Amino acid sequence: MFVASKFPQQLGQSGWVAMLPRRTPRPSLNGTVSADIAVIGGGFAGLSAARRLSQLDPNLRVVVLEAGEIAEGATGRNSGFVIDLPHEVSSEDYGGSDNDARKHDIQVHRMAIALARDLAEEKGWGKDIFDPCGKYNVALGARGDKHVVSYAQQLDKVREPYKLLDAKEIASVTGTNSFTSAIFTPGTVIIQPAAYVRGLADSFHHPVTLYEKTPALSFDREGASWKIRTPNGVVNAGKIILANNGQAQSFGLFRGQLLHVYTYASMTAEFDPRRLGGQRSWAATPAFPMGTTVRRVQGEKGDRILVRSRYTYNPGMQVSEGAIARAGRVHDRKFDARFPMLKGVPMQYRWAGAMALTWNGVPAFGEIEPGVFAAIACNGVGATKATASGIAAAEAAVGLDSWLVQVFRSFAAPKQLPPQPFLTIGATANLSMKEWSAGLE
Ligand SMILES: Cc1cc2nc3c(=O)[nH]c(=O)nc-3n(C[C@H](O)[C@H](O)[C@H](O)COP(=O)(O)OP(=O)(O)OC[C@H]3O[C@@H](n4cnc5c(N)ncnc54)[C@H](O)[C@@H]3O)c2cc1C
Structure with missing residues (x-):
């Protein structure tokens, strides 16, 4: 019997949810129901799995259990980059000579984007929810510029298109002179994550049933089936x-x-778009992987800037309001440095969100007990990786030996982490070192 000892904690008000109208959550589960397949978790992975299951067999009875409300979790509170190209392509992980492995990653990411694009077309979403606009990798100095160039060289090797921008060209996009260079790649899709995941959840109809505010407390084998x-x-x-x-x-x-x-x-209050030149909507990741992500979000009453940065290692799966406040001070400094023309625009929302990584960067995937399929460990880019692992888990659960399932099955197992206290000391030191080396970025 597998018994949950903890449930998710969501801290801080996500700006993405706050920007949307109120939504009535689907009712929680009362009583006993039967399903062919039950999905535990209503994030990118779980909802993508449920969508894929209903595509594979529209008669399949699928039950999705979400502990909280849809969009409260990391899936609804991320920065909304559905990336096709790994944004750590400049790091050691992608610096080897194994171009084929990288090509796999890119294809897998594009399958996840295809699921999202399909949904966007079905829903008739505009660019406010699903924008296939690509993304910029921006530099803030000579070291960042070097990374931009080395990223371009790596993209050459895998024959992916890009455009290099000098300081003036990126300023004409972002409206600020802070960035010294950038590289644009066209394949990333930018989403309003809370609207996206709500739309995905609300696309289900009989025989797919979603129960919100319904945590799975335990699951146990009973004869040929599972009792949750x-x-x-x-x-x-x-x-x-x-x-x-x-x-x-x-x-x-x-x-x-x-x-x-x-x-x-952190996300600012709305500001008069005339205060910041450039385009009204763009999305930028940092040249250094551990740097700061920035997005400009166009709104009807004004625009907002999203700043995402800081990482903390929290083995207890909990953070404090203090951690959000500390990260907020870092965000304020990053914001002030990049957007001096927006001086005085306050941050309206601040929040934290959880991610699960593995030591060797692989997903925790596969049939872990007879009839139990895991789509775990987003490795920080769940909009694509968790979506893809949810699709693959759905295909594996119905016995489909697809290309995607084969790719996921070919990953090594997650490596065992070092024992405590070495793990906490090592992980914290590693994150701090990487953040420090990202410097201004
Ligand atoms: C601030 C921030 C910015 C980010 N930016 C990006 C980005 O731009 N692009 C990107 O790709 N990734 C980004 N990420 C990471 C991304 O959000 C995660 O990788 C992704 O959400 C993982 O998806 P998932 O479905 O695996 O897990 P989650 O989104 O965590 O979903 C798991 C769900 O399971 C539910 N659950 C947990 N326990 C139970 C239980 N016992 N019973 C029922 N339900 C349960 C939770 O409530 C949760 O809703 C960001 C994350 C954060 C926090």
């Missing part, structure tokens, strides 16, 4: 897809294999 207990109900399911990211560990799974890292975001 929730606070006021039971799901009897033939199979389970476990898609609750780092919280999988609270069921005693992947012990000592998941690194629980939090990252933080």
Whole structure:
């Protein structure tokens, strides 16, 4: 029997949710239901799995259990970059000579983007929710400029298109002279993450049923099926897809294999778009992987800037208001340095969110018990990786040996982490060192 010892904690008000009208959550589970497949977790992985299952067999009875409300979790509170090209292509992980492995990653990411694009077309979404506008990698000085150039060289090797921009050209996009160079890649899609995930959740209809505010408390084998207990109900399911990211560990799974890292975001109040030149909507990741992500979000009453930076290692899967405040001070400094023309525009929302990484950067994927399929460990880029692992878990659960399933099955197992206290000391030091080396970026 697998019993959850912990449930997700969501701290800080996500600006993405606050910008949307109120939504009535789907009712929580009361009583006993049966399903062919039950999905635990209503984020990118779980909802993509449910969507894929309904595509594979529209008669399949699928139950999705979400502990909180849709969009409250990391899926609804991220920066909204659905990347096709790894944004750490300039780091050691992607610096080797194994171009084929990189090509796989890119294809996998593009399959995830295809699912999102399909949904956007079905929903008739505009660019405010799903914008296939590409992204900029921006530099803030000579070291960043060097990274931009080396990223371009790596993209040459994998024959991916890009455009290099000098300081004047990137200023004409962002409206600020702070950036010294940039590289544009066209394949990334930018989403309003909370609107996206709500839309995905609300696209389900019979026989796919989503229960919100319904944490899975435990699951246990009963004959040929699985019994999942929730606070006021039971799901009897033939199979389970476990898609609750780092919280999988609270069921005693992947012990000592998941690194629980939090990252933080702040979003400004609306400002008069005439105060900042350039385009009204753009999205930029830093030249250094551990640097600061910035987005300009166009709104009807004004525009906003999103700043995302800081990472903390929190093995207890909890952060404090103090951590959000500390990250907020860093965000304020980054914002002031990049947008002096917006002096006085306050941050309206600040929040934190959880990610699950593995030591060797692989997903925690596969049939971990007979009939239980894991789509865990987003490795920080869940909009694509968790989506893809959810699709692959759905395909594996119905016995489809697709190309995607084969790719996911070919990953090595997550490496065992070093024992405590060395892990905490090492992980914290490593994050601090990488943040320090990212400097201004
Ligand atoms: C501030 C921030 C910015 C980010 N920016 C980006 C970005 O731009 N691009 C990108 O690709 N990634 C980004 N990420 C990472 C991305 O958000 C995650 O990788 C992604 O959300 C992982 O998706 P998931 O479905 O695996 O897990 P989650 O989004 O964590 O979803 C898991 C769900 O499971 C639910 N759950 C947990 N336990 C239970 C239980 N017992 N029963 C039922 N439900 C349960 C949780 O409530 C949660 O909703 C960012 C993250 C943060 C915090």
